Amino acid sequence: MKLKKIGVITKVGSIDSEYVAEKIVRKITKLGILAYTTASIKKAIKVESVDELQNKKLDMIITLGGDGTTLRVFRQLQNEVPILTINVGGNRGILSEIKKEQIDQALKQIIYGNVFLDKRLRVVAECNGQEFPPALNEIYINRKNLTKTSEFTIRFQNDTVKQKMDGVIIATPSGSTGHSFSLGGPILHESLNTLIITPIAPVYGLESIVVPAKKIQVDCSHDCNIVMDAQVIKSARFEEPITIKKYKKQAVFIRLKKRGLRQMNKLGF
Numbered sequence: 001m002k003l004k005k006i007g008v009i010t011k012v013g014s015i016d017s018e019y020v021a022e023k024i025v026r027k028i029t030k031l032g033i034l035a036y037t038t039a040s041i042k043k044a045i046k047v048e049s050v051d052e053l054q055n056k057k058l059d060m061i062i063t064l065g066g067d068g069t070t071l072r073v074f075r076q077l078q079n080e081v082p083i084l085t086i087n088v089g090g091n092r093g094i095l096s097e098i099k100k101e102q103i104d105q106a107l108k109q110i111i112y113g114n115v116f117l118d119k120r121l122r123v124v125a126e127c128n129g130q131e132f133p134p135a136l137n138e139i140y141i142n143r144k145n146l147t148k149t150s151e152f153t154i155r156f157q158n159d160t161v162k163q164k165m166d167g168v169i170i171a172t173p174s175g176s177t178g179h180s181f182s183l184g185g186p187i188l189h190e191s192l193n194t195l196i197i198t199p200i201a202p203v204y205g206l207e208s209i210v211v212p213a214k215k216i217q218v219d220c221s222h223d224c225n226i227v228m229d230a231q232v233i234k235s236a237r238f239e240e241p242i243t244i245k246k247y248k249k250q251a252v253f254i255r256l257k258k259r260g261l262r263q264m265n266k267l268g269f
Contacts, residue, residue: 001059001060001110001111001113001115002059003028003031003033003059003060003110003111004033004034004059005033005034005036005056005057005058005059006028006033006034006035006036006058006059006060006061006062007035007036007037007053007056007058007060007061007062007081008021008024008025008035008036008037008039008041008044008061008062008064009037009038009050009061009062009063009064009065009069009073010037010038010039010064010065010069010088011064011065011066011068011069011088011089011090012065012069014064014065014088014089016088016089017064017065017069017088017089018039018041020064020086020088020100020103021037021039021041021044021062021064022041022042023103024062024064024103024107025037025041025042025043025044026042026043027103027104027107028107029043029044031111036053036056036058038050049076050072050073050076050077051076053077053081054077054078054079058081059081060081060082060083060084060110060254061073061077061081061082061083061084062083062084062086063083063084063085063086064086064088064100065087065088065089065090066087066088066089066090066091066092066093066096067090067091067092067093067094067095067096068090068231069090070083070085070095070096070136071095071135071136071137071229071230071231072231074122074134074136074251075133075134075135075136075228075229075231075232076133078133078134078247078249079249080119080249080250080251080252081252082117082252082253082254083251083252083253083254084097084098084106084110084253084254085097085098085253086098086099086100086103086106087099087100088100094177094178095136095174095253097253097254097255097256098256102256105256106256109256110254114256115254115255115256116255116258117252117253117254117255118190118252118253118254118255119250119251119252119253120136120172120173120174120190120191120250120251120252120253121172121173121174121192121193121195121213121246121247121250121251122134122135122136122172122246122247122249122250122251123135123138123139123170123172123195123213123244123245123246123247124244124245124246124247125139125226125228125234125242125243125244126242126243126244126245127226127234127236127240127241127242127243128236128237128240130234132226132228132232132234133228133232134228134247134249135172135175135228135229136172136174136175136229136251137171137172137174137175137178137179137229137230138169138170138171138172138175138178138179138180138229139169139170139226139227139228139244140167140168140169140170140179140225140226140227140230141167141168141169141170141218141220141224141225141226141227141236141242142166142167142200142224142225142227143166143167143220143222143223143224143225144222144223144224144225144235145222145223148222149164149165149166149203150164150165150166150167150220150221150222150224151163151164151220151221152164152165152167152168152199152218152219152220152221153218153219153220154168154197154216154217154218155216155217155218155219156197156211156214156215156216156217157214161206163199163202163203163204163206164202164203165199165200165201165202165203165206166200166201167199167200167201167224168197168198168199168200168218169183169185169196169197169198169200170195170196170197170198170216170218170244171185171195171196171198172195172196173188173189173190173191173192173194174190174251175196175229176188176196179198179230180196180198180208183198183200183208184198184207184208185198185208186208186210188210193212193213193246194210194211194212194213195210195211195212195213195216195244195246196208196209196210196211197209197211197216213245213246214245214246215243215244215245216243216244216245217241217242217243217244218241218242218244219239219240219241219242220236220238220239220242221238221239222238223235223236223237223238224236224238224242226242
């Protein structure tokens with residue numbers, strides 16, 4: 001890969017990730033590569049937010065943190081800049097490619113082009129004419145009124161499911177190992193072009209279903225929350241249709257070597 005500009009994004013409030021970021025910036029600037037970062041790091045060009053990086057024409061981004069940091073960057077960067085994910089201070093690091101001890105080897109492989117790009121599907125929700133930020137893992141729709149069970153209507157192509165439940169998760173293959181899985185949903189290969197519809201506490205025991213990545217419409221009989229990757233919450237009024245569809249841009253990971261089901265392996269399967 002020809003590298004001229006690299007973004008380095010740290011975990012919010014993490015001294016450890018900023019320390020590692022400073023070491024990375026020193027390495028890449030010695031190679032004549034410009035480094036952009038949201039943290040205050042010597043020799044790096046500081047930007048106020050991740051959003052600003054979209055106009056910098058970056059060749060790649062390095063994230064330093066856990067899965068929360070990875071999800072945040074993929075949501076805020078809505079283009080297809082490839083990202084190397086490094087687990088620094090994360091819990092399990094399901095989405096991380098390497099640990100901080102492997103940084104030197106990773107940079108060598110990237111510079112010599114000995115890597116490949118892993119492209120993942122993202123989803124986006126739209127309600128009342130407003131499109132929300134894309135999600136890599138899932139979009140979760142739940143009732144605001146916790147004292148009453150809502151009736152959800154889910155429409156996909158020519159099928160309609162109507163049932164009382166607490167909410168529904170629309171998960172991508174990347175998100176199949178997350179909240180959907182904890183509710184009994186299947187694990188999918190990350191490369192599939194499919195979505196999982198997982199009901200939450202349905203009255204009549206509705207199971208998760210796997211569908212092609214096409215438009216899904218969700219209506220709720222009460223006001224509800226629309227939650228993107230458990231990080232951003234938007235609102236919808238009762239019976240206001242919520243549309244979920246595949247996002248126009250994919251999420252792109254930089255991978256050092258090919259593996260089978262990456263996320264399943266990290267979960268111990």
